[in-house]
Amino acid sequence: MDVFLTEWEIEAELTSVPAGELRLTTTNGGSIGHDLVVIKTDLPPGELPAREDGSVDEDSVEVVGRVPTVVPGEFERATLSLTPGPYALVCNIVDVRGGESRSHYQSGMQTAFIVFTGG
Numbered sequence: 865m866d867v868f869l870t871e872w873e874i875e876a877e878l879t880s881v882p883a884g885e886l887r888l889t890t891t892n893g894g895s896i897g898h899d900l901v902v903i904k905t906d907l908p909p910g911e912l913p914a915r916e917d918g919s920v921d922e923d924s925v926e927v928v929g930r931v932p933t934v935v936p937g938e939f940e941r942a943t944l945s946l947t948p949g950p951y952a953l954v955c956n957i958v959d960v961r962g963g964e965s966r967s968h969y970q971s972g973m974q975t976a977f978i979v980f981t982g983g
């Protein structure tokens with residue numbers, strides 16, 4: 865499944881996939897680095913537990929896997945084994961510049977994703 869990452873959006877090719885192995889390819893169409901964290905959760909993707917810096921508290925959610933940070937104009941890949949249920953896809957990078965921090969998650973880089981029971 866292709867996932868397109870930009871400031872400040874995650875655009876997944878599909879909103880649902882069958883359970884099992886999923887090969888993820890993230891392409892960075894933005895101008896700064898982005899990653900992709902796959903979280904199994906019943907919560908809406910915008911309401912995950914957050915840390916003080918605005919990033920998702922990965923210790924308080926079920927992180928199933930991730931695609932490493934991809935630099936602008938490049939792509940990264942990861943293959944995950946997914947069980948049925950609702951998921952959130954988030955970019956969990958926080959940029960710190962000149963004392964100001966910006967959470968990509970809080971800026972909108974999150975989307976819902978469903979894994980359904982395969983045939």
Ligand SMILES: [Cu+2]
Nearest residue numbers: 898899955968
């Ligand atoms: Cu990002």
